[in-house]
Amino acid sequence: MTYIETLGIKAQQAKKGMMKLGTQQKNDALLAVAQGLIQDTDAILEANTIDMARGIENGMDPGLLDRLKLDASRIEGIAQGLEQIASLPDPIGEILRMQKRPNGLMIGQKRVPIGVIGIIFEARPNVSADAFGLCFKTNNVVILKGGKDAIHSIQALCASIRHTLEVQGIDPDCLLLVEETSREATVELMKQHQYIDVLIPRGGAGLIQSVVMNATIPVIETGTGNCHIFVDETADLEKAIEIILNAKTQRVGVCNAAESLVIHEEIAPKLLPKLTQALIEKEVEIVGDKKARACSSSIQEAEPSDWGKEYLALKISIKVVSDIDEAIEHINRYNTGHSEAILTKDYDHAKQFLEEVDAACVYVNASTRFTDGFEFGFGAEIGISTQKLHARGPMGLLALTSTKYIILGDGQVRK
Amino acid sequence: MTYIETLGIKAQQAKKGMMKLGTQQKNDALLAVAQGLIQDTDAILEANTIDMARGIENGMDPGLLDRLKLDASRIEGIAQGLEQIASLPDPIGEILRMQKRPNGLMIGQKRVPIGVIGIIFEARPNVSADAFGLCFKTNNVVILKGGKDAIHSIQALCASIRHTLEVQGIDPDCLLLVEETSREATVELMKQHQYIDVLIPRGGAGLIQSVVMNATIPVIETGTGNCHIFVDETADLEKAIEIILNAKTQRVGVCNAAESLVIHEEIAPKLLPKLTQALIEKEVEIVGDKKARACSSSIQEAEPSDWGKEYLALKISIKVVSDIDEAIEHINRYNTGHSEAILTKDYDHAKQFLEEVDAACVYVNASTRFTDGFEFGFGAEIGISTQKLHARGPMGLLALTSTKYIILGDGQVRK
Structure with a gap:
């Protein structure tokens, strides 16, 4: 069994508990995680210093360096983002369009989590906390794979979040980080359709193209904008x-x-x-x-x-x-x-x-x-979909949900 | 350029005209196509005789032979299916949840066609007419790839439909049939993401597995049921x-x-x-x-x-x-x-x-x-999705649509 497969199995195990978390429990945990990040500011900044030093050493583009950089006020911004997610209405559990059929069956659609969501992103460390928050609010387990340029910062953020979850009595494996940053690990991750329900790549055209060509998991393409x-x-x-x-x-x-x-x-x-x-x-x-x-x-x-x-x-x-x-x-x-x-x-x-x-x-x-989830009034954004299936345009919490039909009968059989 | 690529290009060309067809025009054409199939009954049954003879010669399973067989009353059933699709409300063009934002922008979602839909199916010839009807009603171009055991029957059905469309002044390329039945052609089809927006496999576990492993086009998985x-x-x-x-x-x-x-x-x-x-x-x-x-x-x-x-x-x-x-x-x-x-x-x-x-x-x-589109009151069914993205459960016309955001302003700029 490979390292990536063990992550997939952990995610599937965490899914069962994750699906049972109620709204209050989720919101309390999100607020605690936000507080935890503020408390762990020093450790996170220390890790970020390593990434920044490497970036400068490797001649990283100033624009990218700016995206990579964290400071106390940016960490506060990340924490506020989680608090805002906590304040949004919980979409999970809503029953849509329940109708009575002529035979008396009541048929409706219930909004449910997707299950396990894989998110592959590049050098912005804040994506790890944002993506966790949105997936957590919708009762999804998330597997994150960040770019190697930001790996220390991402590790520090994820460690802080996982620690707070554990203190809150929640299985920390609802947030899993791929610690191997090689290209091979990324491609292997894209093929774990037995463990991961949906893959969302967030990055440049090269990453998106690689996902489209290699993934066996259903993908939500977040594309470039000409x-x-x-x-x-x-x-x-x-x-x-x-x-x-x-x-x-x-x-x-x-x-x-x-x-x-x-x-x-x-x-x-x-x-x-x-x-x-x-x-x-x-x-x-x-x-x-x-x-x-x-x-x-x-x-x-x-x-x-x-x-x-x-x-x-x-x-x-x-x-x-x-x-x-x-x-x-x-x-x-x-x-x-x-x-x-x-x-x-x-x-x-x-x-x-x-x-x-x-x-x-x-x-x-x-x-x-x-074109932005906040400007559209969603209160959050996981990316902007440029594909036509499932979600198109800015994606808020609803894009991270699925539905299942529930059918209530009293003995109906098909004639 | 390969044969499959030429089909993709034809589909893209047909898409432009297809997107402009109005409800009345679509319904009239569907009724005409239904009439055309009845008129072409002899030619269709003649083609079916060839498939049936081959099937018997190759020792085809009686259950499969029954699915393959057409007769006058089954063709009437296929025609009635198209008439029923004509009678369903047109989902295209509906505007969902249009709301005014604080800055005065009106933002809503408009229901639109997906574009080009690829459908890979096996030995039921009637799927060709059903799938055409559902895709046509939702202004989508469809590329069909049927099993080789039913190829003569499928060719005859598609020829009849295309002929009627042409008489109606509609580009017949809104229904394209892959005439090459080899495995290689099927795999090549699954990789035409530059021309095909969505792929829907309808068939057994082997076909579904092959699509999941090979497709670079987004797939709606219609799975098996344990x-x-x-x-x-x-x-x-x-x-x-x-x-x-x-x-x-x-x-x-x-x-x-x-x-x-x-x-x-x-x-x-x-x-x-x-x-x-x-x-x-x-x-x-x-x-x-x-x-x-x-x-x-x-x-x-x-x-x-x-x-x-x-x-x-x-x-x-x-x-x-x-x-x-x-x-x-x-x-x-x-x-x-x-x-x-x-x-x-x-x-x-x-x-x-x-x-x-x-x-x-x-x-x-x-x-x-x-679990069936008709029993759920959709009036039609393109398959039953067992995946969590886009559509889950029985899929009617709505599963063949996407949305786009339309934003009406009067000079708004972002601050």
């Missing part, structure tokens, strides 16, 4: 500039940031000079097609590969189109099924865009940056 | 015998038939003599553990492998337990997550069984044979 904004010929120019600046620059490096503009040729000559100036003031590099470049000298020539690129940086591509059909066709060809927006005053165009664009989130007259 | 009935010590004896006979013998060889009984030791001596007599009258072979055999001489000794077996035949296993906890533990160990029943008059035991048994459908005081 998000477009289409500026229709009737758009309000001022609002368009404000929304585009927000979607591109309010936060760079996130999946719901805009990466590409599609602009109607009638509005391009009016919009582009002002827009490019505003973007340049924010230090955004701009590439575009021939028609776009004819409207502004600040636009560099786009390569064909630009249309499919998620820059995650201060860069944007611009394509000018002759009508909404061309815009939708371009977007449906190059988007990654994440978040797409139209800016328009035209009712029919808004309706057509909402109907025909194939993405998790389709916007009219708003920034794509709102 | 269904149990637990007879609690308070059960009504007469009703228990009636329900068990129904669940075992009303139809053999279906996934919701009971395969195993778990009986409380206090009721076993009263129940088993009468029950085994009734089962033997129905020609059911009975195996059981030591405690069961002590109650009736008609019970043969069960092998350890019996507990995990889906007989799909006139055979049943019996285990006697000392309490409900042991019953639930046994069931959760050996069941396949399909349908499980408790027969009891005890409120607490009913509640515990409903809560703790991990299966798609959990019954109190009724036959497991009701």
Whole structure:
């Protein structure tokens, strides 16, 4: 039996007790875990120092280093996240659509845990506590596999959480950490369908691709975002500039940031000079097609590969189109099924865009940056699904639940 | 480019037109397709004759031959199935839970097609028309891969459907049939995640296992059913015998038939003599553990492998337990997550069984044979899911849909 298999068996054993925890017990434990993390701040920061020193030594990118770094106030933020999860309504146990059939059978759907959830993530240590909190609140056992760059920080966070659980009289194996960080261990984990019910990868395109190709466990794909904004010929120019600046620059490096503009040729000559100036003031590099470049000298020539690129940086591509059909066709060809927006005053165009664009989130007259579980009012987020099965778009607690039919009879047999 | 890839590309091309079909157009087309099948009865039966002759030549099992066989009245049944699908409400386009956020954004979920659905099935030719009807009603393109034993019948059915669609002015490529029946073609199909959004295997354990191991496309697993009935010590004896006979013998060889009984030791001596007599009258072979055999001489000794077996035949296993906890533990160990029943008059035991048994459908005081989309009131069924993601239990039209968030703003940007 391999190390990964023993984790799978532990998870299955923990599942039985986990399924029986009630709402009050879960919420009390989450609050205790939050307190425990604050108390263990020193140990967690010490572990984080090791990861940070290694990161600097290995020449890690400053953006990644920032994601890796913990301090007292970030640990407080993590604890507050758990407290917020405790305050959310408990979705488990709700009975949906119970109806009486003509033969007298009462048939309804009960919301239940999924069972064991595997989460593979990269260098953000806070994901370990967030993911634990969401899985715990929904009575799921979680197996975490974090990136090796953050392993000491993740180990310290998980040790603190497991210790508090044990003090609370809860089986600490409802949170299991894969301590082997090799690629082989990750691939082996993806194939444990006899022990793990669902796999959620949280990371870059390489990780997601590896999961899609290797996993035998059902996967919820949390994808990349090559998000477009289409500026229709009737758009309000001022609002368009404000929304585009927000979607591109309010936060760079996130999946719901805009990466590409599609602009109607009638509005391009009016919009582009002002827009490019505003973007340049924010230090955004701009590439575009021939028609776009004819409207502004600040636009560099786009390569064909630009249309499919998620820059995650201060860069944007611009394509000018002759009508909404061309815009939708371009977007449906190059988007990654994440978040797409139209800016328009035209009712029919808004309706057509909402109907025909194939993405998790389709916007009219708003920034794509709102694609987020908190902004959608879920009070939490485990990721943003770009697949069509089970959950699509920002995922809150409900995405971590399944249902089972319960059927109440009084002796019915089938005729 | 391989043959399978060309089918994927055709499906993607057909998807665009398919997504635009309205309810009336879809229902009219389904009725026309039903009429077309009746008109093409001779050609379909001629093709079926070839499959039947081959089947007999190859010594096909009589049960399988019966599933393969078509006649005028079965074709009428297939046509009626399509008419019924036409009469069902159209789920596509419904907007769920649209709510206003504090910043004025209106956020709701719109029910949309999944896109392209791959269905791999075995020797029942009628699955081709049923699956087409359900996918068509939900604006999905379907790629069918049927078993080679039924290939002529399936080809004839699909040719008739495609011809009618073309006459109706609808792109016939919304129904694509894989004409290569080799194992290699099937495995290649399972890996076309760039063209196919979801894969639904309908068949035996071997097919399902192959899909789980090979597919890179998200799968909805429609599994086998090792269904149990637990007879609690308070059960009504007469009703228990009636329900068990129904669940075992009303139809053999279906996934919701009971395969195993778990009986409380206090009721076993009263129940088993009468029950085994009734089962033997129905020609059911009975195996059981030591405690069961002590109650009736008609019970043969069960092998350890019996507990995990889906007989799909006139055979049943019996285990006697000392309490409900042991019953639930046994069931959760050996069941396949399909349908499980408790027969009891005890409120607490009913509640515990409903809560703790991990299966798609959990019954109190009724036959497991009701696990079926029609019996649940869906008006149709594409299969019974035994997985926990997306859909669990009998799947009707809703299981073939996804959602997308639509967000209506008036200039909102994220702060």
